[in-house]
Amino acid sequence: MKILLVGEYNRAHRNVKLGLEELGHSAKVVGLTDGFKKVKVDIEIKNYFESGLLKKLKVLFVKLFNIDILSLHLKHQINSKKQELSNFDIIQFINEAPFGCDRNTQKTLFELLIEWNKNPFLLSCGTDYICVTHSYNKKFRYSILTPYFDGKGSKKDYSSPLSYLTKSHKILHDYIYNTIKGVISNDLDYHIPLLGHQKYLGMIPHAINLSKLEYSKPNIKDRIVIFHGINSFNYYKKGNDIFNDALTIIAEKFPNKVDIIITKDLPYKDYIKSFDKAHILLDQVYAYDQGYNALEAMAKGKVVFTGAEKEWLDYYNLEEDTIAINALPDAEAIAKKLEWLILNPEKIIEISKKARQFVEAEHDHIKCAQNYLEKWQAQIESRE
Template sequence: MLNVLKTYQRYKMKILLIGEYSRLHNSLKEGLEKLGHQVTIIGFGDHFKQFPVDIQFHLKYQAGVSRFIKRIVYKTLKIDLVSRDIEKQFDVIKKQLTQFDVVQLINENAFNTVPKTEKKLLDYIFKHNKNVFLMSCGTDYTSVNFALNKGFEYSIFTPYFEGKVSKKSNYYALKFTSDAYKDLHKYIFKNIQGVIASDMDYHLPLNDNPKYLGMVPNPINTDILEYSPIKIENKIVIFHGVNSSKFYVKGNDLFDEALKTIQAKYADKVDIITVTNLPYTDYIEAFNKAHIVLDQVYAYDQGFNALEAMAKGKVVFTGAEQEWLDFYNLAENTVAINALPDVKTIVEKLEWLIENPHYIEDISKNARAFIEKEHNYILMAEKYLSIWTQHSKN
């Protein structure tokens, strides 16, 4: 197997990455290209975040009269115009999506269509490519059911359990519990070579799944994320980036409450920056001056925004649970701050940093070192290549 792996690593592979969340596939592509492979990304660019893709799908019927028409047509005829339009876009370019050495789906709903259409598009992918892999990234059947069954102490469904989020507004996640999405899940797992988790929030639900091939930490391109050593000279800058569609799911309401207390108590020591729904490039620019970044609450591990902030030397409030500490053999509050779903605790941790600014400088250095060691995009690309190679058909 080792000789086969070395052969595959020398061989210039043709790789198709379907879908994009939070720049994951872009960073993976950059690592794979550094290793000499040919990579194509198709997808939507993750909506308002506007990540680059090689083949662009466009989401129509998202606002105004067209959105109203879409809803009426679905309600009366049960026809999803968005899915129908994406299928038409797919048909135009589908001949470009064949004979890849490896295909990877970002998620169980990578084409963002209803299950019937999703299966139709995936059927073409499966028939024309031998080795298709799935990422567990974003909500999917396995992680959603694990969370709903209280497999986590807290999760993205905690606001739903607490009545902060309605069933309707949480549809994007709850849809995976429906019979149609369960059937899609089974269809995908029947046809893939295996599934790879992107972090602990997806690793834990998959642990006993026979199709599970292991976790590969999110790849971060440290070459394009400049590290700036933190020196506290004047006020401490706290940055809070909000995705309005996931305001409660990310715990932004808890951060808001905590910041009110901090602003009232430490107005002479802190500057607070809050931004909403910024495209990726603007978001990165906005938090450059920050010392502390408030990312998300209901997670056990870090997502992409947190990891990229850590790469730039920010002290990030995010998922950093004991399972994550154990996995990487870390001590608490040395690399990232675990943002628990409790305003009082968030305030206390912010106060600790404000009153002991030397810890901010220490954590900043540790965060960058951690990303370089555990999330380097080239090292992670090599891990993907290893898994793909070991589990591919000849």
């Protein structure tokens, strides 16, 4: 089969593509390169208006003429690539708004791509209408909107998730759900809000290409190395402020036992190498499950503080603090877990080994690709 995967977040589609190719299918990823992360895609849709003078020009055009030149440019690019983007057996969109422009234009781009291809599906990856509504209504114990309700940061910090609650996005959401043959999630933060929806086909865990991630047993000598990679755009939504507070506690309590590495806004190829010498990685706070950065670090043998909530433990039948450490929105609680590991370094080695085994068992990209094929095919056959 020929599969077109539209949009990219953190290699979510790229790894599925590689798995599909291993299984003998043809797959292409089209989309932006996920901002500063610069994730590789097969057919790149460029955004020249992200920064500098061109960004200022875009803002000026909107103010003076109510014209979004980014939207015009994106439509031109998609139309110019019609031949490359047509006649696929399956098309899957990574999100309800993967193109980074206004919702009316996003709807036009969806319509074009669906018209040119067969069997449209949606992946619930990243925030979307159903997930954000669940969070906004406080149905999670905590979520990426918890710092918004707590008054942290500015309204601009939450403009992206809250945009999924606007009238223009609801129109786009309704169109997509009326058109697709099904929606799949790739972790529990998206799975839980979708439970019971008639279009929901179930969860397929994030696909990880383990062949590119070599396991390294922690080599612990006199100091424990802790790594914290900050994404400025998501600073509060990821709980980076809470991690920083926890690290302050640890640095003061164990000045001779820890080394702390902090980076900011690294492209993926640099990020994946930057934590190699770390024993512990701080990923994100407001999550029930792990995302790509956490899983890839776990595959490389790091002890990761991330989403590892009770729902995740129950789903995979795991015990607490054996695979990953659940990062609660509480700096003192995180510091206590860090202290436990610092004082019991044998636990770092034990968790490291089990983390790799877990990723191999549940997230292998070829197994995940096979799962996608089965869900797509079952849905297609049920509608014939």
